[in-house]
Amino acid sequence: MQKEDLKIAVIRIEGTNCEEETVMAFRNLGVFSEAVHLKQFYSDMIRDSEQRSLTDYNCIVFPGGFSAGDYVRAGAVFSARIKSVLRDDLRDFINSGYPVLGICNGFQILAELGALPGFDEDKPVGKQEMALGINDSNRFECRPSLLKHENRGKCVFTKALEKEIVMFPVAHAEGKVIFPAGKEEDYIDRLRKNDQIVFRYVDAGGNYAGYPWNPNGSIYNIAGLCNVRGNVLGLMPHPERVFFDYYRKNEIGDGRTIFESVIEYLLSL
Amino acid sequence: MIADVYIYLKEGVADPEGEATKKALRLLGFKNVKKVSSRKVFRIEVDARNREEAEREISGMCEKLLANPVIQKYTIQWVE
C-alpha cells in the first residue's frame, strides 16, 4: 500500500472530544485522516457526499472523551450503538487485519464491544470479558504516567517503539482494568502467553508501582493491551497528547511512535 | 408501565464509590457507618401490552446497554 492511499477514520459521536488531535497526529505524518460521525455510516438523513463506509478506511480509531457523556458507564452508549449498526462491518474490518486503536474512552468502548482482550481470533467482536471500572481513587484525574512497553512484537501499534519506558499522560475516571472475578490469573497468563500485554504502569525508577503511578488500580498494572491478532490496541493513556514532547520543546514526543508504527504496518500490507 | 432497574456490582468487585462515600461520611463525623455500597437505578417507562412483554423489553435494555456482565448484575422492580 502507498502512503497516499492510506485513509484513517477517527470515529466520533456526541461527547467524544479527542478526535481533532488524533486526526492531527496522523496528518502530521503526512497521512489522510478525518473525524467521521457514526451517523455518516448509517443514517438516512446524511447527504450522499458525507456518507461513509468502514471499507473506505484502512485504520480506525476510537478517540478519547466522554462519548454520550459517559452516562450509564464510560463508553457503554457508544459501543452499544456500534453493535447495533456496525457490528458486522467492524468484525470484517478486524478480520481482514486492519488496525483498530482505542484511546482512553476508545479503550472503554473496545472493552465494552468485547473486542478486547479479544482472545478468540474468529470472534473479534464478541461478548464482554473485561471492564474498565471506576478508579480506586473514585475520581477523575489528569496526570502524567510512565509506561513500560512489554510487547514482544505482536502489536502493530508499537512495532517501531524502541524506548523501554515512555511517558503518556492519563485523564480519566474509569480506567481500572478488571477481569472476571476468579479468572484474573488465568487471564493474565493467557495475555502474557499470547503477547497481548502492551503497556504497564511503572514509577520513575521503572518499577511496577501503586498509586499515583498506577493511576487507577488496574490489575497487574495494565495500561494497554492488544487482541490476540495484534491489530486491535486499547490503552488508557493518551499518546496523541505527547505527539510533541511533554515539556514545551515542540520536538518529537513519546506518543508519535504509536502513529508511525501503524502507518509502517499499513504500508507493509 | 414503569420499572426500576437496579444495577449493582457483583460480589467481589471493588466499589470505590461506596468506599469513598464511607470515608467522607466518617470524616463528617458519622462514626457509626459500617459499610456503604453504591448502586444505580434507572426508572424506565415503557409502552407494552403486558408485563411479560415489558419485562422482555427491559431485560433487553439491560443486556444491550445498562449493565456490564463482567462486573454488574441487575434486577427489575415494577413500580406500576
Next chain:
Amino acid sequence: MIADVYIYLKEGVADPEGEATKKALRLLGFKNVKKVSSRKVFRIEVDARNREEAEREISGMCEKLLANPVIQKYTIQWVE
C-alpha cells in the same frame, strides 16, 4: 441496621443522564421507551440502638453529603 437511600432529582430539574440514556435506548431500537430517569442508591449499614436513631443518623448523612437539597430529594427504605 441496613437502609437503602434513594437520591433522585426533583420534578422539573433537568436530567442529562436520563435523557442521554433514553436517546441511546431509542437508537438501539427500543422504540417503546417513554421516559428514563436516573437515580442513585446508597446501601448504608449503621450501628444504632433503634430505628429512630438510625433514621436520624441517615437523614443527617443525606442532608450533609449524599443529597443536594436544592435539586434532589431522598427517601430511606429499610432493608433490615
Next chain:
Amino acid sequence: MFSKVNVPFELYEIKILDADDGRLLKISQELGLALSLDEMRRIQDYFHKKGRNPYDIEIQSIAQAWSEHCCYKSSKYYLKKYLFGISADYVISAIEEDAGVAEFDEEYAYVVALESHNHPSAIEPYGGAATGIGGILRDVLCMGAQPIALVDPLFFGNPDTSEDEIPAGTKHPLYLLSGVVSGIRDYGNRVGIPTVSGLLFFDESYLTNCIVNVGCVGIARKNRIIHSRAGNAGDIFILAGGLTGRDGIHGVTFASAELDEKSEELRSAVQLGNPIIKEPIIHACLEIVEKELLTGMKDLGGGGLSCVVGEMALSAGFGAEVHLEKVLLKEENMAPWEIWVSESQERMMVTVEPKHVDEVLYIFQKWDVPATIIGSVTAEKTLRVFHHGYKIYEMDIEFVTSGVEYCRQYASLKETVDETDSTAPPESYEEALLEILKHPNVASKEWVIRQYDHEVRASTFLRPLQGRLNLEGHGDASIIKPTISSKGLAITVAVNPWLIKKNPYWGTASAFDELVRNLTAVNSTPHSFADCLNFGNPEKEKRMGEFVDCVEALGWMARGMKIPCLSGNVSFYNETPYGSIAPTPTLLGIGIIEDIKNAITSDFKKRRNAIVLVGETRKEFGGSVYSRIFRMNGKVPRTSPEKLKNYSNTLLESFREFDVKSCHDLSEGGLAVALAEMCIASGMGARINLSEMKDETYTKLFSESNTRWLTEVSERELEDYISFFKSRNLTASSIGNTGGDVLEFTDGKFSFEIPLEEAEKAWRTGLTRFTGW
C-alpha cells in the same frame, strides 16, 4: 392591577397608566421585576405616549434589559471613564460584544471572555458552576471561535469555619468548594476544553457569598469572526440547541439583588446544564461559521430571547418579528412571557440569509441539535412578538434595549486607609515559614488542578503543574499552542483580595502587577487582559467607593503599560445581611510567546546554579499572608506602570540574552514561598544568603513587594546577568545556590534551615487536610 386578556393562552395586561407611585412599586415587586420607581415611571411615560397599557411580556422584557446584569447601569460610567479605550493596533474588538478579540498572527485572532456565576453557585454549587462554564463557552463560540482553554478563579469562606458560625441559609465553604469544582470538572471535561488556570482563595468575607468566576479563551480565523448582530432586513432567526423551559426564569434580576435566607426558594434561577448538548453545538456552530453560512450569532444568556433578539436587531440598526409558538418547549402551557425571558441553557441564536436556511438546518440536524426558525429581521426599528397569531408585544427596540445609566455616589477609601506598620519578626522563622506554606491560600492546588483535564485538545504546552513527574509544583501561567505555528498564548489569572480589602486602589494595582509578573515569568509578552469585577451593593457609597478605586487603579496600570482590556463583566450585590465580599476584581491575562520552545518553567533545573532575585524589596506587609497569620498591620505594596514595564521588558530581554533555566514570580508569602515552590517542584534544596539586601530578615523573606521574580542561571553567567540589570539601573541580586535537601537561609549572623521534605509536606497537605485527600 392586572387583567387577563381574552386569548387562548395566558396573557395579562398590566395597568400602569393610572397607577400612582405606590402602585408602580407594588407592580415591580409582585412581578419580580426589580425595577426602581424612576424606571417604572419611565415605562409609564412610554406607554402613555402609546396610549395603552403594556402586556406582561412587554414589561418583563424591559425588566430584563434594564437589569444591572444586562446593562451595567451602575458601573458603565466609571468603566468608560477609567478603563475603556486603551488602544493597541492589534485589538480587533474590545468591550462591545460577549467576548473581546485581538490579533494572534496574520491569519488568526484570539477571543477572551470572563464572567461571574456567583449567586447561582451559592445556592446550588454544582449546577451553578457548571452552567457558568456553559455560558462562558457560548460567549466565545458566538464570536465564531473554537474555545481552547478555560480558567476558574474561585473564592470561598474559610475552610475551617465551624458549623455553628454558619448563618442560616448558607452552606459550608467546603461543601460549596467541592460542589463548584465538581460542576466545573464534569462540564469542562465533558465538553473537552482544558481548564488550564485558576485561583483558589479563602477569606471569611466569602462565607455567605462565594465567588465563582469562569473565563474562556478561543481562537478564530480573522476573516471568520462573527458579530452579535443581524446582517440585513429579511434575515431569518434560527434558534438552536436545548429546549426552552421554565428553568432560569429571572436569572438576571436574581443576579442583581442581594442574597438572603429565602434565596434558596428561587430555585428556578438555578439550572444544571447539559454538556452533551453543548459539545455538538460547538461543532455544529463552527461548521456553519467555517462554511460562511451565517450573518450573525449570539448566545442566549441572561434575559433569554428577550435580550438576544433585541440586541442582535438593534446593533444592526433593524427591528425584528418573532413567532413564539415556534420555540421548542420542554414544558407545556408556558406563558408567552416565560418563553420570552427563560434562560434555559445550551441555546444559540443565529441569523441567516434565507438562501442558506436549509443548509444551516441540515448541519444542526446532522449534529442532533434541535433548531427552528422563529422569526425574521425587519427594516423598521420595532420589535414585534406574536403568539399563535396574536400580536402580544410591540415596542421600539431602542427604548427597550438602550437601558439606563447611573452615576452613583461613592466614597473613595484612598485617604482613609490605616497602613501604619505594626509588624515584628516571628518568634520562630521555621514555624512561620511552615505556617505560611500550609495556609490554604498558599498551599498546593493539585487537588483542583488534577480534577480538570488540563491537556485535552493536546495543545497545552506549559501546564499549571511544573517540575518532577507526579511531584510537580506551581507554575505562573499555562501556555497553549492554538495553531500549527509554534507561537503560543500564555494564560494566567490574578487577584489578591486581601490586599484589595485593605486598600482597594493599591491592591488592584498589585493584582495587575501580578498578572504581568506571571505572564513575564514564563517568557511571554503581556498582550491583553479581561476583568471580572465582583463587588457588594453599589447603592451603598462605601461599596461604590471600593469599585471606583479599583477601576481607577486598573485603568492607570493598564493604560501605563499599554495593555488593552478586551472584555469584562461586573457583578454587584455580592452582599448579604452578614456582610459584603472583599472587593474582588479578578483579572485574566493573555501573553504571547513567539516560540513555545522558549517557555520557562518554575522548577529549578540543576544543582549548584545561582539564584537571582530581580526587583526591589520594601517593608510592605499590608494584606500579606504574614500579617494575616500574625495579625499585624502594614502598608499594601505599591507599584507603578513605568517601573513594572521597565522590569518586565528587561527580564524578557534577559531571557533572550542569557540561558535562564527557571523563573517564578514572588507573590503571596514573598521570597520564602516562591523559593520553596521552586525547590519543591524540582526536589532540590537551596542555600540562601540574604546579607546583600537591606532591611530586617523577616521583611526580606516575607514582604510581598510587587515587581519581583526569582531566576536561576549558571554560576558562569551570574556576573554578567547581574550587571545586565545594573546597567539598566534595575536591581538584581545574587542570593544563593540550588542544591542540597534543605532550605537554608543566612542573614549576617542569623541563620535557620528547614528540611525540604518538611516544607514539601506542609505545602502539599495544606489544602488536602480540609478536602480529605
